[in-house]
Amino acid sequence: MSSKKGKKKSSDEEKKEEFIRIDGRKPDEMRPYKIRAHILRNADGSAEIRLGGNWIIAAVYGPKEHFPKFEISQDKAILNCRYHMTPYSTTERKSPKPSRREIELSKVIKNALEQAVVLEEFPEMSIDVYMEVAQAEGSTRVASVTAAAVALADAGIPMRDLVVGCSAGKVNGHIILDVGEEEDKEGEADLPIAIMPNLRKVVLLQMDGKLTHEEFKEAFDLALKGAMELYEEQVRALTSILKDMEVIEEGVKDEKE
Amino acid sequence: MKKNNFKKKTLKEILMANNILKFIKENRRLDGRGFLDYRDLRIETGVIKKAYGSARVELGDTIVIVGVQFELGTPFPDSPDKGILLTEGEVLPTASFSAEAGPPSEEEIEISRVVDRSIRESEMVDLSKLVIKPGESVLKMFIDFNIFNDDGNIIDAAVIGVVSALLTGEMPDPEYVKEHLEELPPNNLTSVPRIPIPTQDFPIANTIALIDNKFIVDPTFAEEMVSEARITITHTVNNEICAIQLIQGGLGYEQVFEVLNISLDKSIEIRNRIRELLGLGGD
Numbered sequence A: 001m002s003s004k005k006g007k008k009k010s011s012d013e014e015k016k017e018e019f020i021r022i023d024g025r026k027p028d029e030m031r032p033y034k035i036r037a038h039i040l041r042n043a044d045g046s047a048e049i050r051l052g053g054n055w056i057i058a059a060v061y062g063p064k065e066h067f068p069k070f071e072i073s074q075d076k077a078i079l080n081c082r083y084h085m086t087p088y089s090t091t092e093r094k095s096p097k098p099s100r101r102e103i104e105l106s107k108v109i110k111n112a113l114e115q116a117v118v119l120e121e122f123p124e125m126s127i128d129v130y131m132e133v134a135q136a137e138g139s140t141r142v143a144s145v146t147a148a149a150v151a152l153a154d155a156g157i158p159m160r161d162l163v164v165g166c167s168a169g170k171v172n173g174h175i176i177l178d179v180g181e182e183e184d185k186e187g188e189a190d191l192p193i194a195i196m197p198n199l200r201k202v203v204l205l206q207m208d209g210k211l212t213h214e215e216f217k218e219a220f221d222l223a224l225k226g227a228m229e230l231y232e233e234q235v236r237a238l239t240s241i242l243k244d245m246e247v248i249e250e251g252v253k254d255e256k257e
Numbered sequence B: 001m002k003k004n005n006f007k008k009k010t011l012k013e014i015l016m017a018n019n020i021l022k023f024i025k026e027n028r029r030l031d032g033r034g035f036l037d038y039r040d041l042r043i044e045t046g047v048i049k050k051a052y053g054s055a056r057v058e059l060g061d062t063i064v065i066v067g068v069q070f071e072l073g074t075p076f077p078d079s080p081d082k083g084i085l086l087t088e089g090e091v092l093p094t095a096s097f098s099a100e101a102g103p104p105s106e107e108e109i110e111i112s113r114v115v116d117r118s119i120r121e122s123e124m125v126d127l128s129k130l131v132i133k134p135g136e137s138v139l140k141m142f143i144d145f146n147i148f149n150d151d152g153n154i155i156d157a158a159v160i161g162v163v164s165a166l167l168t169g170e171m172p173d174p175e176y177v178k179e180h181l182e183e184l185p186p187n188n189l190t191s192v193p194r195i196p197i198p199t200q201d202f203p204i205a206n207t208i209a210l211i212d213n214k215f216i217v218d219p220t221f222a223e224e225m226v227s228e229a230r231i232t233i234t235h236t237v238n239n240e241i242c243a244i245q246l247i248q249g250g251l252g253y254e255q256v257f258e259v260l261n262i263s264l265d266k267s268i269e270i271r272n273r274i275r276e277l278l279g280l281g282g283d
Helices: A009-016 A100-116 A138-154 A181-186 A213-243 B011-025 B106-121 B152-167 B174-179 B221-227 B253-278
Strands: A033-036 A046-053 A054-063 A078-086 A127-136 A164-171 A174-177 A189-196 A200-213 B041-045 B052-057 B062-073 B084-091 B132-134 B139-148 B171-172 B194-196 B206-211 B212-217 B228-234 B241-247
Touching: A033 A138, A033 A213, A046 A138, A046 B132, A054 A138, A078 A100, A078 A138, A078 B062, A100 A189, A100 A200, A100 B241, A127 A138, A127 B052, A138 A164, A138 A189, A138 A200, A138 A213, A164 A181, A164 A200, A174 A213, A189 A213, A200 A213, A200 B106, A200 B132, A200 B253, A213 B253, B011 B206, B011 B221, B041 B152, B041 B253, B052 B152, B062 B152, B062 B171, B084 B106, B084 B152, B106 B152, B106 B206, B106 B228, B106 B241, B132 B174, B139 B152, B139 B171, B139 B174, B152 B206, B152 B228, B152 B253, B171 B174, B206 B221, B206 B253, B212 B253, B228 B253
Parallel strands: A078 A127, B084 B139
Antiparallel strands: A033 A046, A046 A054, A054 A127, A164 A174, A164 A189, A189 A200, A200 B241, B041 B052, B052 B062, B062 B139, B132 B139, B171 B194, B206 B212, B206 B228, B228 B241
């Protein structure tokens, strides 16, 4: 449920750990997380992720015949992606109509998933991926792409690798892992990334705020570390449904000794 | 503005794409440029007389027009002592065979938001100087850019256009507005004396495409169609990164740092070129 530690401290790291974040976390600490696969009966594949207060549900439908016909792609399937925030996901009600931000994020998430899904296997078809943010608390795009990859795998769609996302940022001059809602508002920079962990490729990369090249390197490495941690959780969520397809409701057995 | 859409590629484009790949494999570019060379840049400012600031930029055959306008507005509650800045752009139906009129496509929204982030996150405009009465009245600044001809690399061209319009543009004097608020006709600032737009940075966006595992800068429309990956990085005048957008494809971990270094060098080069073209001294 929570991030694991167990690292040696250099004097540099000790200095960093003096900085305690707004929610009490250390700079390189993730919020508690949990991923469950196969949570919606009707979808071909589904997953949910909880990352701190974030709660995102992803569903996959397809591959299926694509409509309208004139859009059909002869050589590969079309991947449709929708990242959407529910009206109650934020303190101030969000209009259910897709905002420009949501359209942009749907596009960058689609690009990330396209790198992993073997679309060539399904010419003239389409695959729909829906990510619904039920509750938002910072870093929703990377949590969404993480859940969507699990939902695609749950749907049995061939993939070159999983896609897993994590964010890093800068708050009060400190580079931090897994940017929370307050930190996104108050902070100096936000760096969401998503990777294909086994192919070692970055498939989503955005940044806003200000970072020197040195700070970017530190933030990038930290986000990679966080993504690898979440990748283990993705694998755990997927293997647990393989182990026991019956236990859909319960989800997973704790692997902790 | 739909790219990478096979059905919409014309025969000319397909032939071009094949040639581009062939040339890149031979370490050449179709238009004779080196991989890290920009096309010719031309900038004309003050082209729109009715705007407070404007520019027409040609980057090769890509043409952008930028206009800056002002209105009176109320500040956002969470930033009562700051003016409002909005950057938006559209690819006009004149721009290419694949550009369409109507609601903006997701690509257009992305372009618009990346240009907005480049200007906003660099804090190029000192928004604290756009305040008339804190919490009550501020200047609202609209930056609109339009692509009239799309031969690729729209984002770099648009950012060049926006910074050129801002560096040479003017705005209504907030002090004068404050003193004459009652006398001014509603929503009409034309009678207000003007002062230069208060700028404090000089952001430059650089787009790098990956074709046949080689990095090229300033991709053309046809090069964008065959690229495996494309990323835009914006640097401030102090060489900080202030915006990144992986627009298409994926990059290896080491490649991320490679493109960051290329874009830093190119940002310095392009910034100097703009200074020369606008007749501004270095700082």
